[in-house]
Amino acid sequence: MEEKKPYVIAIIVQVIYAGMFVISKAAFDQGMNTFVFIFYRQAASSLLLLPVAVFLERKNAPPISFKIILKLFLYAFMGNTFSLNLYNLSMKLTSATVASATLNSQPVVTFCLxxxxxxxxxxxxxxxxxxxxxxxxxxxxxxxxxxxxxxPGISPINHHRVFASHALGTRSRATWIKGTFLMVLANMIWSLWIVKQAAVLKEYPNKMLMTLSQSVFSTVQSFIVAVVAERDFSKWKLHLDISLLAIIYNGFMVNAVSFYLQAWCVEMKGPVFLTSWTPLCLILTIFCSSVLGETVHLGSIVGGIILVGGLYSMLWGKSKENKVLPYKVNTLGIGVQNEQEHQHMEQKKGTEEQQVEQV
Known part of the structure; x- marks a missing residue:
């Protein structure tokens, strides 16, 4: 059962992300400001995580150095504040399907960098x-x-749109193109953040406190960004609608639950194991969008399939490379083993062979 746990967690993470894309897109289409949304999302996450962390970790929390705090602050800005604001802005300009499809570019973009x-x-x-x-x-x-x-648009399963859109008409070609490339940039930053999580966990192996710290730091950072971007505080008011649901869902299920599960999964299997499951998120997002009455365009599906092909081609190439070069440092996190460890194994093997010869 323990061996299956990373696979189950990876699937749960993709289900949570699919829900995030669909619900968040519906909130943005109803007029929710993306920068204000990120602040509320991070604040909700911090409020939910704080009592849990205090209850679970008050006796087991390891000491944290200023160096680790500084790293967590910078990583919070990279992975939570900057990339999420950029991601939501680009999603507002495109669609939930595009958002989930471009997730598959993360390992490839990381390799190019x-x-x-x-x-x-x-x-x-x-x-x-x-x-x-x-x-x-x-x-x-x-x-x-x-x-x-x-x-062409593919006819949705539900022809009645569940969440009526307040977006202004059909997006222009230029807006769609800009949104797509902004989303790729957001994925690039996000993929770097995932790799950094694996590194910082080696220095501070407490996933709960690491998640909470980055959430709190991002709340402060996001508030500053939101105030600069939206100074009309009447637009900050929340109502009992899809926007409030999106904030609660993102704050609890995404920031609190999935980020913690993601950190656990990265620690156990490496960052690429998690990203290799992103095609599932695309399938779920297309299905959910169709159920909610959203029109999914053929170009987004075809492009998503091509991206999935690129993802698995990259993963296959990296896995083959690591079989040939077991000691090579792997940027994408597959089969990492440094040269010193390889030399140590060779020396140990040589010593054992000498002992056998002496016998």
Whole structure:
């Protein structure tokens, strides 16, 4: 049962994210300011996490250094404040399906950054190198299809739109393209944040307090951003509608529950194991959007499928590479093993062989 736990948790995380995309998009279409939304979301998460953390960790909390606090503050800005504000703004300009589809670009974007920084190497004469390049090409193709080709709308399962939209008419082509590429940028920042979670957990292995700290820091940061972006405080008022539901859902299910589960999953299986399940989120988002009466365009689905192909091509290439180079540092988190460990294993093997020869 313990072996199956990471798989169950990864599926739960994708279900939560699919709900986030659909409900958040409905709130934005009804006029909710995206920057104000992030502040309320982070505040709700902090209020929910604080009593739980105090109850569970008041006796077991390890001491935290100023260096760790500073890192958590910076990571909160990177993964919660900046990337989420950018993500929600781009979702408002596009659709929930596009948001879930572009999640599949995270490992590919991370690899491209590592390649530019000379942290990764591409060997075009090997199958792994060809697979990684293919993943990059498919990722780029998928993004371009989503951005430039909308295609015919697919008839929803429910022809009555559950949440009536207050959005102004049909989005222009330029708005859609801008939203798509902003979403890719948000995914790039988010993917870097996921990798950083694995690193900081080694220094401070308390997932609950790490999640709470970043949530509190992000609440303060998001408030400053929201005040600058929306100074009309009449638009900050909450009502009993889909916007309030979206805030509660995001604050509790996404920030509190899924972030904690995500940190656990990253610690157990690595960051890429979690991102490899994102195609499930796309399928669930398309289905939920259709049930709620949203029109899903063919271009978003085709682009999403191409992105999924790029994702798995990249993952396959990395897994093949690590079988050949077991000691190579893996930027994406698959099979990480440093050179010192490899040398130690070789020395140990040599010593054992010498002992056998002496016997």
């Amino acid at each position: 590592a390649l530019l920084l000379r942290m990764e190497v591409v060997r075009l004469r090997s199958f792994s190198g060809v697979a990684k390049v293919t993943g990059v090409v498919l990722c780029l193709a998928g993004v371009l299809v989503i951005a430039l080709y909308s295609g």
